[in-house]
Amino acid sequence: MATPLRRTLFALQRATCNSLKGGVDVWQPLPLVVPVRGKKRHFIPPAVGIKEKNKVDPEVRARAAGVVFRQQYMERAINISCSAGIFDPYIPPEGDARLSTLSMEGLKQRTEQLRQSAASQLAMRKIKEHDTLFNTKTFPELAQDIFIQAHMALTQFNKEKLHSLVTERCYPEMTRGNRYKTIRWSFLESLEPPRVVQARCPDMISKTNLYGQVTLRMHSRQTLAIYDRFGRLMLGSEEEPKDVLEYLVMERHVVNPYGRWRLHGKIVPAWAPPKDPIQKTVLIPGPTLKPWEEFNSLNFEVPKPQSVQWSK
Numbered sequence: 001m002a003t004p005l006r007r008t009l010f011a012l013q014r015a016t017c018n019s020l021k022g023g024v025d026v027w028q029p030l031p032l033v034v035p036v037r038g039k040k041r042h043f044i045p046p047a048v049g050i051k052e053k054n055k056v057d058p059e060v061r062a063r064a065a066g067v068v069f070r071q072q073y074m075e076r077a078i079n080i081s082c083s084a085g086i087f088d089p090y091i092p093p094e095g096d097a098r099l100s101t102l103s104m105e106g107l108k109q110r111t112e113q114l115r116q117s118a119a120s121q122l123a124m125r126k127i128k129e130h131d132t133l134f135n136t137k138t139f140p141e142l143a144q145d146i147f148i149q150a151h152m153a154l155t156q157f158n159k160e161k162l163h164s165l166v167t168e169r170c171y172p173e174m175t176r177g178n179r180y181k182t183i184r185w186s187f188l189e190s191l192e193p194p195r196v197v198q199a200r201c202p203d204m205i206s207k208t209n210l211y212g213q214v215t216l217r218m219h220s221r222q223t224l225a226i227y228d229r230f231g232r233l234m235l236g237s238e239e240e241p242k243d244v245l246e247y248l249v250m251e252r253h254v255v256n257p258y259g260r261w262r263l264h265g266k267i268v269p270a271w272a273p274p275k276d277p278i279q280k281t282v283l284i285p286g287p288t289l290k291p292w293e294e295f296n297s298l299n300f301e302v303p304k305p306q307s308v309q310w311s312k
Contacts, residue, residue, distance in 0.1 A: 003231065007052055039261075040306070043193075066068045070213055072129065078203070078205075079168050080205070080209065080252055080253070081167070081168065081256075081259075082167035082168050082169055082211070082251055082253065082262070082264065083202065083204055083211045083213070083251065083264075084169065084177040084204075085169070085171070085265075086201075086249050086264065086265050086267070087200050087202040087211075087213060088114075088119075088198075089215075089249075089267050090197055090198040090247060090267055091269070092197075092217070092247060092267070092269045094269075094271045100214055116198060119200070120196075120198050120199040120200070122198045122201075123199040123201040123212070124136070124199050124201075126201040126210060126212075126254070127199065127212040127252075127254055130210070130212075130254040130255060131212070131252070131254055134212075134285050136196045138198060139214065139261075140193065140194035140195055140216055140218075141194070142261065143194065143214070143216050143218075143226075143241060143248065143250050143261065144190070144194050144216075146165055146250070146262065146263055147248060147263060148187050149161070149165055149176075150162060150165040150166050150263050151185050151187070152185070152284050153165060154174055154175070154178075154183065154185070155183045155184065161177075162174070164262075165262055165263060166262055166263045166264075167251055167262045167263070167264045169264060170262075170263055170264055170265055173265070180228070180229035181228060181229065181234070182226070182227040182228075182231075183224075183225075183226055183227075184223075184224070184225040184226075184227070184238050185222065185223065185224050185225075186222065186223045186238075187220060187222055188220070188221040188222060188223065189220065189221050190219070190220045190221075191217070191220060191221060191243060192219040193217075193218050194217065194218040195216065195217055196215070196216055197215050197216065197217050198213055198214070198215040199212070199213070199214045199215070199245070200212075200213045200214075201213070201254070208255065209255060210253075210254050210255050211251055211252070211253055211254065212251065212252045212254045213249055213250070213251050213264065214249070214250045214251075214261075215247055215248070215249050215250075215267065216247070216248050216249075216250065217245075217247055218245075218246050218247075218248060219243070219244070219245050219246075220243075220244055220246075221241050221242070221243055221244070222241065222242060222244050223236070223237070223238055223239075223240070223241045223242070224236040224242075225237055225238040226265060226278075228280075228281050230281055232279075232281050233279065234278050234279050234280070234281075235276060235278050235279070236276070243252065245263065246266060247266065247267040247268075247269070248263065248265075248266055248267075249263075249264045249265045249266065249267065250262065250263060250264060251264035286300060287300055
């Protein structure tokens with residue numbers, strides 16, 4: 001707006017000087033430039049190649065001017081190498097026992113087993129169409145070997161090997177909370193041979209994207225000991241073995257010719273006994289020592305906690 005006005009004044013001054021020099025006061029018509037203001041723009045985008053003195057985000061300036069931006073959607077990455085959960089999880093009978101068919105509960109249990117076995121047979125047919133080596137007789141031994149190798153890789157903190165043995169869903173569940181801890185685990189023996197109790201072949205996103213999920217029952221004897229970062233025992237014992245009954249879920253992306261069976265999760269029944277509590281290490285406040293003092297020479301007694309009445 002200032003540039004056209006400056007040009008107009010400069011032209012008037014030049015014409016006045018020329019008339020005074022010639023001695024003739026003659027009025028000459030001059031081109032008149034009138035600045036015209038266009039449409040008011042609330043937001044002017046920055047010009048290309050011009051660096052602004054104060055670097056301001058154009059989106060912030062546009063929002064301040066009242067320009068509405070489109071809604072931004074937070075997208076999550078989708079991993080198709082494994083499914084997001086356990087489809088139709090197997091519900092083991094209470095106590096892992098078989099009830100009598102003469103009772104009403106035993107009859108319901110037998111009917112549910114027949115329905116589950118029919119669905120498992122259809123799923124096994126789909127799995128065998130893509131995996132010709134799958135067999136319910138040899139698969140439990142393979143799954144048990146994968147289970148042992150995965151837990152040994154967990155104790156050794158071998159992330160590369162653990163990723164090849166467990167799925168992307170199972171990996172954070174196994175490694176969560178293991179920082180600054182030492183895990184000692186060993187597989188002693190199988191009390192009962194592992195067996196397949198259920199098989200499913202669900203699909204995800206499309207009907208042709210199939211995943212094979214096989215649930216196994218494994219009864220074994222194991223030892224587990226977890227130490228904190230100070231070397232104190234938090235859970236379990238290395239010398240006292242325990243009998244463990246587990247229901248493992250193995251999964252494979254069957255439409256992928258390079259897919260492999262991996263540990264996908266574990267089913268914990270509602271009637272399972274509760275886990276042992278974890279013994280946490282706490283800091284006991286002690287006396288403030290001077291540089292020339294030692295703790296043993298002070299004969300400091302650990303203060304006992306005061307009794308607190310929580311309810312009347």
